[in-house]
Amino acid sequence: MEELSFETLIAVFEEVFGTFLFWSLVVVAAVITIGYIYVLIRDRAVSWRKFLLAQLSMPVGAVAAIYFVFWVTKSGFADMGGPIDIIVLLGVGLAGAIGAAILVYTVQSMIAPPEQES
Amino acid sequence: MTDSRDFTASRRGFLGLAAGAGALALAGQGGPARAQVRTSAHIVILGAGAAGTALANRLAERLDGARITIVDGRAEHWYQPGFTLIAAGLQPANYSVSTTDEWLPDGVTLKPEYAAEIDPEAKTVGLAGGERLDYDYLIVAPGITMDWDAIEGFSLDMVGENGIGAVYAGPDYAAKTWAAMDRFTEEGGEAVFFRPATEMKCAGAPLKYTFLTDDYARRKGTRGATNITYAAQSDSLFGVPIVNEKVEMLYDDRGVERRYDHVLKALDPGRKVLTFDTPTGEEEIPFDFTNIIPPMRAPEVVRQSGLSWADRWVDQGWVEVDQHTLRHRRYPEVFAAGDVAGVPKGKTAASVKWQVPVVEEQLVAQIAGDTTDAAYNGYTSCPLITRVGRAMLIEFDYKNHLVPSFPGVIAPLEELWISWLMKEVALKATYNAMLRGKA
Ligand SMILES: Cc1cc2nc3c(=O)[nH]c(=O)nc-3n(C[C@H](O)[C@H](O)[C@H](O)COP(=O)(O)OP(=O)(O)OC[C@H]3O[C@@H](n4cnc5c(N)ncnc54)[C@H](O)[C@@H]3O)c2cc1C
Numbered sequence: 169m170e171e172l173s174f175e176t177l178i179a180v181f182e183e184v185f186g187t188f189l190f191w192s193l194v195v196v197a198a199v200i201t202i203g204y205i206y207v208l209i210r211d212r213a214v215s216w217r218k219f220l221l222a223q224l225s226m227p228v229g230a231v232a233a234i235y236f237v238f239w240v241t242k243s244g245f246a247d248m249g250g251p252i253d254i255i256v257l258l259g260v261g262l263a264g265a266i267g268a269a270i271l272v273y274t275v276q277s278m279i280a281p282p283e284q285e286s
Numbered sequence: 287m288t289d290s291r292d293f294t295a296s297r298r299g300f301l302g303l304a305a306g307a308g309a310l311a312l313a314g315q316g317g318p319a320r321a322q323v324r325t326s327a328h329i330v331i332l333g334a335g336a337a338g339t340a341l342a343n344r345l346a347e348r349l350d351g352a353r354i355t356i357v358d359g360r361a362e363h364w365y366q367p368g369f370t371l372i373a374a375g376l377q378p379a380n381y382s383v384s385t386t387d388e389w390l391p392d393g394v395t396l397k398p399e400y401a402a403e404i405d406p407e408a409k410t411v412g413l414a415g416g417e418r419l420d421y422d423y424l425i426v427a428p429g430i431t432m433d434w435d436a437i438e439g440f441s442l443d444m445v446g447e448n449g450i451g452a453v454y455a456g457p458d459y460a461a462k463t464w465a466a467m468d469r470f471t472e473e474g475g476e477a478v479f480f481r482p483a484t485e486m487k488c489a490g491a492p493l494k495y496t497f498l499t500d501d502y503a504r505r506k507g508t509r510g511a512t513n514i515t516y517a518a519q520s521d522s523l524f525g526v527p528i529v530n531e532k533v534e535m536l537y538d539d540r541g542v543e544r545r546y547d548h549v550l551k552a553l554d555p556g557r558k559v560l561t562f563d564t565p566t567g568e569e570e571i572p573f574d575f576t577n578i579i580p581p582m583r584a585p586e587v588v589r590q591s592g593l594s595w596a597d598r599w600v601d602q603g604w605v606e607v608d609q610h611t612l613r614h615r616r617y618p619e620v621f622a623a624g625d626v627a628g629v630p631k632g633k634t635a636a637s638v639k640w641q642v643p644v645v646e647e648q649l650v651a652q653i654a655g656d657t658t659d660a661a662y663n664g665y666t667s668c669p670l671i672t673r674v675g676r677a678m679l680i681e682f683d684y685k686n687h688l689v690p691s692f693p694g695v696i697a698p699l700e701e702l703w704i705s706w707l708m709k710e711v712a713l714k715a716t717y718n719a720m721l722r723g724k725a
Binding site for chain 2: 175183243244250257
């Protein structure tokens with residue numbers, strides 16, 4: 169295998185999603201991440217209440233990510249054939265879980281800043 | 287794949303997955319990042335398929351001042367690895383269809399007609415419409431011609447009826463083949479698969495389609511009423527011994543019967559029998575479903591040009607190039623890339639991805655009066671689908687050695703979901719990136 173350049177990877181992603189959708193997704197991801205960092209800085213602390221709810225969304229995010237991938241790729245649990253498949257699947261679940269948690273936390277913080285918390 | 291539904295919850299998950307799968311499929315070189323070379327040479331590329339289009343993009347970027355003309359009479363560009371997915375009912379016919387034009391960079395001239403004549407002595411190419419192009423360098427990349435007429439009793443208008451399929455014939459025929467396979471697997475019967483005795487593109491494709499038919503019969507509960515036979519053209523199912531052993535094992539496991547040294551001669555659509563030439567004479571095998579794959583040859587224009595090997599593949603006419611540099615052995619200003627190249631392996635799009643940077647380097651060095659070590663090692667790859675949801679990654683070189691892209695991570699010759707993901711999600715994206723010269 170020859171070296172895999174970052175440019176090549178970007179080119180492949182542009183083709184997977186279409187150039188427009190890919191960069192839109194990058195922007196959305198960036199906005200959510202910036203939003204997350206923003207609320208962390210603004211509130212100067214992690215709100216454990218919000219964090220709890222965010223944690224509750226993690227299994228949902230994990231399951232949704234896995235089913236989404238199965239749906240897109242016309243496959244299912246029965247197709248897992250070896251360790252690498254399980255690792256990839258867990259990776260998908262983990263990414264979905266973390267994504268969901270960050271999203272839920274950020275949305276809560278945007279809607280209900282700390283002073284409004286009872 | 288460019289669907290935006292359901293993205294909010296699982297976007298990251300999917301991106302993560304695609305990152306993995308995309309990376310895995312990228313066993314090639316990065317985009318051309320080296321210095322440009324100035325030249326006023328006229329480069330003519332025959333064929334705007336996988337190899338021709340990728341080279342047009344790479345050379346346009348790499349050369350400053352060159353005149354690049356690409357010749358192709360087909361207005362549609364076909365992503366052929368998708369044909370298998372279309373013929374398995376997993377994608378619509380238009381999944382494989384784009385336009386030839388949309389992939390070509392500014393500054394490259396497309397002649398939308400077929401080449402009719404190549405004169406390597408005079409360094410000219412005659413087009414079907416009568417125009418004559420002079421070239422300084424010629425890249426021959428017109429792919430493969432299917433010799434449908436070689437099969438007695440068969441014509442393409444039969445495809446889709448009477449259990450007759452032809453996955454190789456094009457996106458619409460692949461869709462018709464799916465209709466026939468779908469009907470067949472509702473009821474069962476005799477399925478017969480085979481491959482031609484000539485070299486062929488993607489030699490794994492007939493094997494995949496056998497697996498897929500088995501899978502659908504199982505899913506629909508008709509496997510018990512179905513016999514599946516694979517009639518190999520030689521004494522093995524696949525030219526690479528270690529791969530052959532594995533496919534033999536899997537066919538045992540799936541209950542696929544084998545015949546060897548069977549080469550299709552004729553089809554009788556009325557009686558529904560296939561006639562094969564065998565060492566012991568002709569043999570008839572009845573079928574309720576089949577996938578016709580004819581002998582494959584270099585396009586007529588190449589076979590007439592004097593560029594073909596004189597002593598190898600004489601009935602097929604592949605271009606006589608050095609197997610490492612892909613430069614013609616008698617005409618140093620001529621290169622061949624893709625399926626038409628007369629090299630022992632390499633008739634896959636994945637091979638094109640490895641050949642194209644070599645042709646680029648060799649040609650650019652030649653223009654600059656330099657030399658290069660860039661060499662093609664015979665890399666050939668084919669995700670061998672073994673059922674919907676699983677595939678085996680098979681990568682090998684001239685020496686019949688396995689050359690896994692991710693040794694220790696993705697096991698070759700294992701039926702894996704990740705290998706399926708590569709075929710289903712990442713392969714087309716990688717192919718498109720390759721067309722643009724970016725992979
Ligand atoms: C059913 C099927 C399944 C496949 N599966 C896989 C797979 O899983 N993985 C993989 O890597 N590969 C696969 N392939 C193989 C892959 O598609 C080819 O190897 C690849 O497209 C070769 O590229 P090419 O540029 O040589 O030829 P092509 O892409 O076929 O392009 C040739 C071009 O030349 C043009 N042309 C023809 N004659 C002339 C002429 N006289 N003048 C000018 N232009 C001309 C044609 O119109 C065409 O556009 C598959 C192929 C098929 C058919």
